[in-house]
Amino acid sequence: MTEASFSRVLRHPIATVASIESAALLVGAAAFVLAFPVALLMFWGHDLAIAGTGSVGEFAGIASAVLAVLAFVLGRLLVARRTHVPTDLDGTTRRSEPKLHWFDVAALALAHGIIALLAWVGLTDLLGQSFQGAVLYPFAGAVLAGVAAGLTSYVVFLSSVRLTPMLLSLVLAVFLVTGALASMLSASDPQWWQDNLSALGMTDEVSAMTFNLTLIVAGALVTIIARYATAGLPTRTPQEVRGRTLLRLGLVLIGVFLACVGIFPVDEFLAIHNTVATGMGLVFAAMVIGLRRLVPSMPHVFVVLGYVFVAVVAVAAVLFAVGYYNLTATELVAAVVIFSWIILFLRNAGAMAATEESDAAPAVRADARLAAGTA
Numbered sequence: 001m002t003e004a005s006f007s008r009v010l011r012h013p014i015a016t017v018a019s020i021e022s023a024a025l026l027v028g029a030a031a032f033v034l035a036f037p038v039a040l041l042m043f044w045g046h047d048l049a050i051a052g053t054g055s056v057g058e059f060a061g062i063a064s065a066v067l068a069v070l071a072f073v074l075g076r077l078l079v080a081r082r083t084h085v086p087t088d089l090d091g092t093t094r095r096s097e098p099k100l101h102w103f104d105v106a107a108l109a110l111a112h113g114i115i116a117l118l119a120w121v122g123l124t125d126l127l128g129q130s131f132q133g134a135v136l137y138p139f140a141g142a143v144l145a146g147v148a149a150g151l152t153s154y155v156v157f158l159s160s161v162r163l164t165p166m167l168l169s170l171v172l173a174v175f176l177v178t179g180a181l182a183s184m185l186s187a188s189d190p191q192w193w194q195d196n197l198s199a200l201g202m203t204d205e206v207s208a209m210t211f212n213l214t215l216i217v218a219g220a221l222v223t224i225i226a227r228y229a230t231a232g233l234p235t236r237t238p239q240e241v242r243g244r245t246l247l248r249l250g251l252v253l254i255g256v257f258l259a260c261v262g263i264f265p266v267d268e269f270l271a272i273h274n275t276v277a278t279g280m281g282l283v284f285a286a287m288v289i290g291l292r293r294l295v296p297s298m299p300h301v302f303v304v305l306g307y308v309f310v311a312v313v314a315v316a317a318v319l320f321a322v323g324y325y326n327l328t329a330t331e332l333v334a335a336v337v338i339f340s341w342i343i344l345f346l347r348n349a350g351a352m353a354a355t356e357e358s359d360a361a362p363a364v365r366a367d368a369r370l371a372a373g374t375a
Helices: 003-011 017-043 056-081 102-130 138-161 165-186 197-201 206-230 238-263 270-294 300-321 327-374
Strands: none
Touching (some): 017 138, 056 102, 165 206, 206 238
């Protein structure tokens, strides 16, 4: 990178696709520079385990989580300061993205941090079981921890500045999977599944805190998604505007109910917990059934798939009622179905918005040429 191009990236870090990539590399390099000396200072003088308390994996997870939060916030600050109109790779002008409020950025940054923490701790735990008895020297451990922090910051920065409904769907999916698996694998009671899925959040252990925190943050993510993803839906008539508003309200309710499931553990707030969990399923069914009327332009295949999803949940409920399924299996089926639908909705909404912008681009360019000719 020449001096001129280096200074240009510093002045306009997200002006172009190339500058975004260069800025992400600089963020990753800065994270390595920050994490490496701290790790070397903490590791110096003794051999290190790959995983466990005081290990390379523990430091890499914590450092990556902290730096991931900072990288995401930095990316959103740069997006907020952006003065040029964003364009696609072919030069087509894109519509302005919905503005994220500070609490939206905080929730998304926290989600990225938790994903980084759980991912690196889980990966190193797997490596520790694969290389039992192996130790790392301080310098090598510090390098690996620094690389983990740098790679995490690089990826998170790109996620922050390129945030789209489709990318949000990936963040939500990865966050739910990593959080749920971490809680299941760390549960002290291996037979927790014999009660219900909410049993993971009933104890005072780290696994319960992980489970409840996952639900709370995931609920916040869904409420962010409600506004961010529906902003690009076509609204040509007052009926379509009203439909988009109702759909957004339904997603917000699902997010609030999901967060309340984590806030009110089943062993302490049985009535509230069951009420919000049931309400989440009812709101989901109402959204799916009314989707064709709420958003007439939604692809027919996705609408039909929603009906199939509702039918699957109903069948699981019947199997539970007759004693074939236990409550955990029924809750898992419902959770997988609901969040699969939300993730697919995000992807379809993003595709619809991209298609509308692509269709409108020729007219925009024609108007620009006409205006230039008139001038």
